[in-house]
Amino acid sequence: CENPSFKWLLTYVNKAKKSLETNKNQRVNIWLDIDELMNKVAESKPEQLIEIVSDLTNIWLANAYIGDLTVIFSSYQQIQNQRMREKTKVKFKKLYGEIRKANPKVKEIIFI
Numbered sequence: 001c002e003n004p005s006f007k008w009l010l011t012y013v014n015k016a017k018k019s020l021e022t023n024k025n026q027r028v029n030i031w032l033d034i035d036e037l038m039n040k041v042a043e044s045k046p047e048q049l050i051e052i053v054s055d056l057t058n059i060w061l062a063n064a065y066i067g068d069l070t071v072i073f074s075s076y077q078q079i080q081n082q083r084m085r086e087k088t089k090v091k092f093k094k095l096y097g098e099i100r101k102a103n104p105k106v107k108e109i110i111f112i
Contacts, residue, residue, distance in 0.1 A: 020062045035071040042078035057095045
């Protein structure tokens with residue numbers, strides 16, 4: 001998929017990640033709102049979804065807003081290939097567990 005939205009998403013996430021890495025000792029205000037794109041990534045580039053959500057998890061753990069966690073972590077359901085969908089679901093459960101460990105008040109997600 002050579003979709004400009006997908007390229008923009010990767011650029012956006014990478015810039016946020018680099019900004020957080022560069023400014024580790026400073027509070028960095030980052031606000032990502034990419035909910036709409038996540039299902040499109042799952043449909044067209046499922047092999048990159050784990051990496052993107054892993055990066056987003058790290059960005060969230062650095063106190064940045066990344067969008068609706070339920071939408072982001074449910075995006076794996078849009079993956080057509082069942083094996084890839086299951087693999088992604090397992091990884092997403094682990095990543096979401098890191099978020100819940102950091103903030104137990106975050107709403108629980110049921111991974112179906």
